[in-house]
Amino acid sequence: MNAQFLYVGKEDTFSKTLLERFQKAGFPGLSPHGKKKVFTALSDSSVGIPFVLLDSRQVFPSLITLIHMVRKERPVTPIFVIYDHSPPFSETELRRVGVSGQIHRSIPIDKVVDFINPFRVKTKDFDSQSKPMIMSSGESNKSEGDYVTVATLDMLSCSPPLFDLFVKTPSGKQVKVVSANEAPEIARIQNYVKLGLPYLYLKREAKVRSLNYLSLVENTLPTQARLNLELRFLHLAGQATDFIESTNELAGSAGAFQKATDFLDNLFGFIHSSKNSFTEIVSHFLQSASELEHSVNVAMSCALLAKNAGFETYHSFWQLGLAGLLHDIGKAKLPENQRHRKNSKSWSEGDWSEYRRHPKLSADTLSTWPEIDAITLQSIVQHHERRDGLGFPKGKGAGEITPFAELIGISDEMALLSDLYPNESVQTLVNILHKQNGNGFSQKTWDTFIHTFLPT
Numbered sequence: 001m002n003a004q005f006l007y008v009g010k011e012d013t014f015s016k017t018l019l020e021r022f023q024k025a026g027f028p029g030l031s032p033h034g035k036k037k038v039f040t041a042l043s044d045s046s047v048g049i050p051f052v053l054l055d056s057r058q059v060f061p062s063l064i065t066l067i068h069m070v071r072k073e074r075p076v077t078p079i080f081v082i083y084d085h086s087p088p089f090s091e092t093e094l095r096r097v098g099v100s101g102q103i104h105r106s107i108p109i110d111k112v113v114d115f116i117n118p119f120r121v122k123t124k125d126f127d128s129q130s131k132p133m134i135m136s137s138g139e140s141n142k143s144e145g146d147y148v149t150v151a152t153l154d155m156l157s158c159s160p161p162l163f164d165l166f167v168k169t170p171s172g173k174q175v176k177v178v179s180a181n182e183a184p185e186i187a188r189i190q191n192y193v194k195l196g197l198p199y200l201y202l203k204r205e206a207k208v209r210s211l212n213y214l215s216l217v218e219n220t221l222p223t224q225a226r227l228n229l230e231l232r233f234l235h236l237a238g239q240a241t242d243f244i245e246s247t248n249e250l251a252g253s254a255g256a257f258q259k260a261t262d263f264l265d266n267l268f269g270f271i272h273s274s275k276n277s278f279t280e281i282v283s284h285f286l287q288s289a290s291e292l293e294h295s296v297n298v299a300m301s302c303a304l305l306a307k308n309a310g311f312e313t314y315h316s317f318w319q320l321g322l323a324g325l326l327h328d329i330g331k332a333k334l335p336e337n338q339r340h341r342k343n344s345k346s347w348s349e350g351d352w353s354e355y356r357r358h359p360k361l362s363a364d365t366l367s368t369w370p371e372i373d374a375i376t377l378q379s380i381v382q383h384h385e386r387r388d389g390l391g392f393p394k395g396k397g398a399g400e401i402t403p404f405a406e407l408i409g410i411s412d413e414m415a416l417l418s419d420l421y422p423n424e425s426v427q428t429l430v431n432i433l434h435k436q437n438g439n440g441f442s443q444k445t446w447d448t449f450i451h452t453f454l455p456t
């Protein structure tokens with residue numbers, strides 16, 4: 001039988017056990033990584049997807065973007081969300097975004113299997129009796145007038161679909177066979193599969209309505225204070241990661257820049273309009289910092305420091321956040337092994353001097369972007385300068401380094417440490433940072449940093 005479920009999330013003991021357990025029961029699963037692979041798996045119309053499991057810790061694409069992707073390609077496949085701390089959605093919101101259930105990661109695998117319950121249909125029956133269901137590529141989601149198709153195999157778990165479903169009679173008429181929000185009879189779905197009926201139909205209008213709602217949530221999520229803080233935070237991180245991923249392809253073009261602006265607008269709204277306390281927001285950031293892409297980590301840290309450093313106007317926030325996102329863009333011009341300080345143990349003096357060129361390379365690249373102003377460029381070129389004169393590329397001293405450059409610099413050092421020591425406490429990381437750079441930053445920068453990340 002041509003059906004497999006999808007698990008999209010981090011690989012850990014939970015996901016491995018889950019994939020093995022379902023495999024044993026005759027439901028093979030696939031665990032694609034990255035936006036492109038997830039899309040390829042979802043759009044493979046030769047395979048039915050009876051259910052999808054999404055990890056709420058997923059940063060890129062973020063949970064809500066994933067839900068949108070699944071709904072677009074697989075309108076009736078049930079979606080289940082695996083979460084760690086608190087459930088990402090309230091009961092009402094769960095129904096609105098079309099998620100069938102939320103499962104805490106700590107529950108035993110057998111209970112997860114019972115909860116998803118894809119075994120109501122005896123899969124072996126189909127292998128021996130069903131006619132082959134041939135779905136040529138590109139056939140899924142095809143349009144027929146006011147209707148679009150869905151793979152019958154996507155209904156295999158008999159979960160209540162979000163939409164009314166129809167079959168087409170030989171005369172070409174659409175007849176409703178499953179009602180929205182009602183679990184269909186197993187025998188009926190079994191019968192369609194046995195008859196070799198590859199598609200069911202749903203009204204295009206209903207699908208468009210559901211996708212429009214998801215787009216709305218996706219675009220405004222970070223500032224929707226009523227929704228889960230973790231969900232909003234991870235969505236922001238996903239948006240910024242999307243920008244970083246696309247900068248290489250789109251460098252300097254309006255498309256890439258618009259993504260950065262959308263992220264910074266949302267980040268500003270997230271920090272300034274949130275009902276959650278600033279401390280709560282900071283603690284969410286610190287929890288995820290070691291898993292964020294480096295530049296995303298630095299930009300988020302800069303944005304949080306900006307609030308306590310007095311750069312609260314939108315313009316200065318935007319300049320600092322953008323500089324944080326783009327500070328290392330010049331590294332793309334260096335060979336891979338000279339880009340990351342965490343690999344520096346094996347570096348020769350030559351490697352070091354190449355690495356020290358990157359702030360200037362970043363500024364050179366960005367000087368061709370009309371949207372980047374002189375202050376942003378200056379803070380980027382100075383992000384490795386230190387007040388004790390030990391920085392680079394110029395070895396500048398106290399009084400010569402801009403406050404923005406110092407905030408990017410201290411965020412950069414913290415991001416490196418959270419990457420090197422993902423399991424250490426914030427206090428330990430701050431201690432290491434202070435030991436290495438105590439005289440590298442002004443007292444004001446240190447005060448802002450401590451006040452933000454180690455509030456008393």
Ligand SMILES: [Fe+2]
Binds near residue numbers: 327328358383412
């Ligand atoms: Fe750097």
Ligand SMILES: [Fe+2]
Binds near residue numbers: 294298327328412
């Ligand atoms: Fe950096």
